[in-house]
Amino acid sequence: MTAAPAVPSERQAGPSILEVVDLHVRYGGSHVLQGVSLGVPATGVTALLGRNGVGKTTTLKAILGLAPRHGSVRLGGIDLTTWSTARVVREGVGYVPEDREVFGGLTVEENLRLVGGDVGVSAPIVHELFPDLVARRNQKAGTLSGGQQQMVSLARVLLRENKLLLVDEPTKGLAPKLVTEVADVLARVARHTPILLVEQNLPLVRRIADTVIVLDAGKVVHRGTAAALLADAVLTRELLGVSMRREAPSADPANAPSRTNGGERRE
DSSP, rough: OOOOOOEEEOOOOOOOEEEEEEEEEEEEEEEOOOOEEEEEESSEEEEEOOOOSSSSHHHHHHHTSOOOOEEEETTTTOOOOTTOHHHHHHTTTTEEOTTOOOOEEEEEEHHHHHHHTTTTGGGGHHHHHHHHHHTTTSSSGSSOOOOHHHHHHHHHHHOOSSEEEEEEEETTOOOOHHHHHHHHHHHTTTTSSEEEOOOOOOHHHHHHSSSEEEEEEEEEEEEEEEHHHHHOOOHHHHSSOOOOOOOOOOGGGSSOOOOTTTEOOOO
16 A cells, blocks of 8 residues: 655755756757756745746756756756656656646546555545545546646645645636635645746735746746745836736835845846
C-alpha cells in the first residue's frame, strides 16, 4: 500500500530552492527564451508574470525538461539541466499544467490512484484540502466543472512528496468563487512547499505571492516583491499592459509607492 503525504509542517526560510541561469529555448527559428535567469525562494509563492506569449509556460516546461533547453537549472544545488522529465519529477518537481490534463473517462478516485497507488481519495491531504473531491470520488472527471477538474489536477500532484511546485494559470476560466478556493489551497500548500506560479489574475497574485518575476520577449525585465509592483499602477501597466486598482489610495504624497523600492528593473 502506497502511503500519501499529509500536509507537513512549515519550512524555515532559506536560500533559493530553484536557480535558473541563462536559460535559452529555441523552437525552429524562434528564440523563445533568451537568457532567462531567476531564483525561487525555498518558501512561499513566486509569481512569473508577463503578457501573453512572452515565454512563461515555456519557462516552466524548460525547467521540467519538456522543452529543448540550454543553460543551467539547479534544484537544491543539484544540476538538473541534462535530466529527463521523469527524473526531474522523481527528484521532487511537481507540475500542474494550464490545461489540467485530467483523464475524463476515469473517476476522481481513479485519477488520483494513478499517482497515489492504493490511497487515492483516502489520502489525508485530499480530505484536508479537497473535501469536495471525497464526495465526488466515483464521479467521472470529464463531468466535473473546470474548477473541480483543477482541484483534481492539484490533488494529484500533491499526492507526491514535492520540493517545488510549478503551477500554470490554475484559475484560468474559473468563476470567482472557485478562484478563491484555488487561491486558498495554493496559499496553504505554499506554507510548506515553494510554488513558482504563472498567473494572469493580479488580485490573486497580490493576495498570495511574495515575489514577482516579469518576463518580456523571453527575458527577465523585473524582479521584486509582489506588493511593491502591484502598488505601482504605472509600472504595472508598463510591464503587464493592465491596470491594478488600488484598494486604499493615499492622499499623502509621502506614502506614494516608489518606482524603485522593492523591485529591480532590467532593461
